[in-house]
Amino acid sequence: MGLGEAKRVVTNKKLKGLGEMAFAVGGGPVNWFPGHMAAATRAIRDRLKLADLVVEVRDARIPFSSASHHLQPQLSSKRRVVALNKKDLANPNIMPKWIRYFDSCSTNQDCVAINAHSKTSVNKLLELVEFKLREVISREPTLLVLVVGVPNVGKSALINSIHQIASSRFPVQEKMKRATVGPLPGVTQDIAGYKIAHQPSIYVLDTPGVLVPSIPDIETGLKLALTGSVKDSVVGEERIAQYLLAVLNTRGTPLHWKHLNNRRLEGIRYDSKEKHEYNLKDLRPKRRKLPNDSDVFYVEDLVTEVQCALYLTLLEFTGNVEDESDLEGLIEQQFVALQKAFKIPHKASEARLMVSKKLLTLFRAGKLGPFILDDVPDANTVS
Template sequence: MNDYIKEREESAKKLAAEQVLPNVQWFPGHMTKARRIITENLKLVDVVIELLDARIPYSSANPMLQEIIADKPKLVALNKADLADPAMTKKWINYFKTQGIKAVAVDATQGKGIKQLVQITEDLARARTEKLVAKGAKARAARVMILGIPNVGKSSLINRLAGSNKTKTADKPGVTRAKQWIRLGTHLELLDTPGILWPKFEDMNAGLKLAFTGAINDEAIDRELITEVFLDTMLKHYPDRIKERYKITDALPDTPLELLELIGKKRGCLVKGGQIDLEKAQRIVLTDFRSGKMGTISLDVAPDISQEKD
């Protein structure tokens, strides 16, 4: 690793808390309200579905949720599985299994994994609903709450489960705001809640990956640095994806900045005088990754199960 990359990595570490990911930006008033809504309504549901981004299962998991959920039955839905490395997603599912948590890979847009998700949800809820009936209560549908940080695809999943567009969706964080109950046939009632981020990023790497995927609004981050750190990651772990996407036949540049300039040339991001429009090139790179045009990519590596068992 050359001195430039070392310098950029140290810069990323230093700036993550101070400039790139300022804590005050990521816990606005509506997120405080969201936590209150979740806490108040948790007692109404039988099962919690924690929705994670399959590309970053660790980084997209809100550490506050486990504290809020406590011993409520929970399963994990790894959404956007179509964008993640299938082999790594499988490792994550196996890892969750070792933790006593059922996990399902889903693609809410195409509907893959939805039937399995519904079946597991109903199975987890059955113990509570049958207990209520045994006490004399009227049989009812299982009640479910979906929780997750912004932009992991909650609205898309709910629309798929409901069979129609019941909620407003957009490819940006913070669209879902108010609590709403949605009837899913005769077996499930779904409580949607706003996405919540945690008040501070203690794990700088997790914060960076959230910025890569768009869970943090681009307007509130240092996009130049974020893009360079992302390209540094791609150079290390997925160089072939970069070469294929941007039709680069020669050896890749040594530094992310040089790579960004090359991509800018390949995509015609030129301004007067033949200079590279780096801002346009940055948008292209992040959009290509988020939309899956770079291929299936996983940025969080699943823990080693063999070590977990020791």
């Protein structure tokens, strides 16, 4: 995919359905529905028939693009809670609009923004689940709640938090296997259940992460890739970073960074006498190494350099970001500026790839700010 195509993705909202994305390096189609996902889909559909309520986990940064699109016909007939996870990474000014949108779509549907790693946040979700069930069903002895979601929306983290809460509420319940959490999309393959309430008994069932068999358009595919629901190696880190820069530039985001009021933009630097060995990979979820003060200052200063690089290149840009070739030239300049900001050797053969990986890591960790990449649809749009 060339930059021109990424640009059209950002500005053209009337894209035709593509059936499948052709992001492979050689231009061939990608198999988006491997065998374990097909089997998981059949298992989910079987369990949907038995479920009294469904919690559909989505990424708060892409509330629409991260939907389990191929399951929507079955989900629309169920009592449902749309849990917008990773709310700490999403723009808090836009989030209420999304919640109102989902709440207005159906009387059987509610929406809540959560952080799956926060027990307080997860407890509020479970309170809503219990309320919705007890509001409708008061005499059933056992109720089943099914958790569904595409890969890497944080569904496994949510299940693990539910497991901890369930264990504290009912410590004598049968020991269940925790959800398997891995760094790559689609690793959760076990189905387990946890009791969260009594009279009536409410059990939460986990399901494997399933990506839609056909992604409706390139824009959806790029958003899923940018937020980690599609493996970087499939789409290509440089292409994803290119798309990210196109989004930032067309929104004018770097120009707003000038107005941030914190120590990073006040010129404060942490001068370490020793060569810093902190790895940006440690910013990823489930990191084992906790940062010390030196690490925090190092990351903040690095973010400052990145923000300044993108701010200055956009500020000095004399072209039109709506023009395909102009935007392409701007992004090329930004890659050069980012290489300097990241202190990557000028002659490094994989400099662009290294720049892309580091930029994506900062974005996914929320270091470039909170974002929501989807636009709130009209009220009559199917959710």
